[in-house]
Amino acid sequence: xxxxxxSGGGLVQxxxxxxLSCAASxxxxxxxxxxxxxxxxxxxxxxxxxxxRNGGTTNYADSVKGRFTISRDNAKNTVxxxxxxxxxxxxxxxxxxxxxxxxxxxRAGPDYWGQGTQVTVSS
Numbered sequence: 441x442x443x444x445x446x447s448g449g450g451l452v453q454x455x456x457x458x459x460l461s462c463a464a465s466x467x468x469x470x471x472x473x474x475x476x477x478x479x480x481x482x483x484x485x486x487x488x489x490x491x492x493r494n495g496g497t498t499n500y501a502d503s504v505k506g507r508f509t510i511s512r513d514n515a516k517n518t519v520x521x522x523x524x525x526x527x528x529x530x531x532x533x534x535x536x537x538x539x540x541x542x543x544x545x546x547r548a549g550p551d552y553w554g555q556g557t558q559v560t561v562s563s
Contacts (some may be wrong), residue, residue, distance in 0.1 A: 442467045442552040444519050444536045446553040449557030452526055453525075456561070460521040462536030462554055468496070469517040473539045475546035476510060476521045478532035478559075485535070489521060499543055526561045 464472065475490035490499045498510050508521040517530040519536065526530040534557050537550035545551075 442538055443473070444538060445550055446534065446536045446554045446557040449534060449559045451560045451562065454526060454528055454561055454563050456526050457522070457524045458526065458537075458559060460523070460534055460557060460559070462519045462521075464517045464519070464536075464538060469512075470514040471540070472510060472521040472552075473541060473543045473546050475537045475539070475550060476512075476519075478530075478538055479535070479556075480483075480529075480532040483532075487547050488534070490543045491519065492543040497543055499547065523559070526559075528561050528563045529547045530550035530559065531561050532559060533534070533557065 443465045446462045453526040475487050478488050479485040487501050491510045495512045507525045512519040526538050536554035537547040539550040540553040
């Protein structure tokens with residue numbers, strides 16, 4: 441079983457930046473495709489970004505493209521989400537996700553979920 445623990449959430453003003461981290465354990469990290477999702481109050485959980493096993497391929501939701509960057513450090517068993525130019529509509533609980541398959545498997549429905557970290561962007 442895989443455990444995913446997110447950190448780095450918080451309160452930031454619009455236009456600011458945050459970096460989320462997700463530490464993985466319980467499985468060889470480099471065998472997992474990883475990603476981030478988010479869920480705003482009253483809305484369904486939505487895909488944000490995904491990265492393949494070696495970090496060479498990434499994919500983003502249109503709403504965050506050009507502002508957010510996903511990356512990973514397989515030596516540290518950690519995936520990151522750098523969020524710049526934050527907007528109030530980015531306010532949500534952000535979830536780390538992992539999949540035994542591919543980056544596209546993350547998008548379709550990952551095998552593993554973290555507990556989430558709150559990101560609040562004030563206007």
